[in-house]
Amino acid sequence: MRRSWMALVPLAIALQPVGAHHSFAMFDQTRTVTLKGVVSDFQWTNPHAWIEILAPGVNGAVVRWGVELNSPNNLTRQGWKRTSVKPGDKVVIVINPLRDGKNGGLFNKITLPDGKVLGEPALTTGKPINVPTAG
Numbered sequence: 001m002r003r004s005w006m007a008l009v010p011l012a013i014a015l016q017p018v019g020a021h022h023s024f025a026m027f028d029q030t031r032t033v034t035l036k037g038v039v040s041d042f043q044w045t046n047p048h049a050w051i052e053i054l055a056p057g058v059n060g061a062v063v064r065w066g067v068e069l070n071s072p073n074n075l076t077r078q079g080w081k082r083t084s085v086k087p088g089d090k091v092v093i094v095i096n097p098l099r100d101g102k103n104g105g106l107f108n109k110i111t112l113p114d115g116k117v118l119g120e121p122a123l124t125t126g127k128p129i130n131v132p133t134a135g
Contacts, residue, residue, distance in 0.1 A: 024106060025099075026098055026099055026100070027096040027097070027098060027099065027105060027106040028096055028097055028098070028099045029096045029106070031096065031097060032094050032095065032096060032097075032108060033094070033095050033096075033097045033105060034092060034093070034094050035053055035055040035065055035092070035093050035094075035095065036055060036090075036091075036092045037053045037054050037055030037056070037062075037065075037090070037091065037093075038053065038054050038055075038088060038089070038090055038091075039051060039052070039053055039054075039085055039086065039087050039088065039089045039091055040052045040053065040054050040064065040087055041087060042085040042086065042087065044072050044082045045072070046071055046072060046073075047071055048068050048069055048070065048071060049068075049069040049070065049071070049072055049075060050066060050067065050068060050069065051066075051067045051069065051085060051093065051107070051110070052064055052065065052066055052067070053065045053067065053091065053093060057103075063103050064103060065095075065103045065104060065105070066103070066104040066105075067093060067095050067104065067105055067106070067107050068104070068105070068106055068107060069107040070107070078118065078119075079118060080118055084112070084118060085110070085112070089112065089113050090113055091110050091111060091112060091113065092110070092111040093107070093108075093109070093110045093111075094108040094109045094110070094119070095107055095108055096108060107119070
């Protein structure tokens, strides 16, 4: 019985990373969107952190955007802290938009209220899209 159990351990270890990753095909990484707005929520969670931002849309109405970031472990190595972004912060955030046109995207960089920039400049090589924003 013990031999059977031990034979399954390598299989379980080998399959673990498969469930931990997902495709980024849902994001259009050839384009960027710059949003200027207010953070409504920041989730320092695994496997990916999230920022929700309220930004004016094309018609001036406030729109909620969901932005997916890297893992907290990787963000920490890039200079982030759990407290780097707080609800109410006025920020400028650059994302790769969702391909389906919904209000969401993949994080590239963020300019915080104090002017500090956090991000991954290597990802911001796409063609910018200007989204109307209120000051």
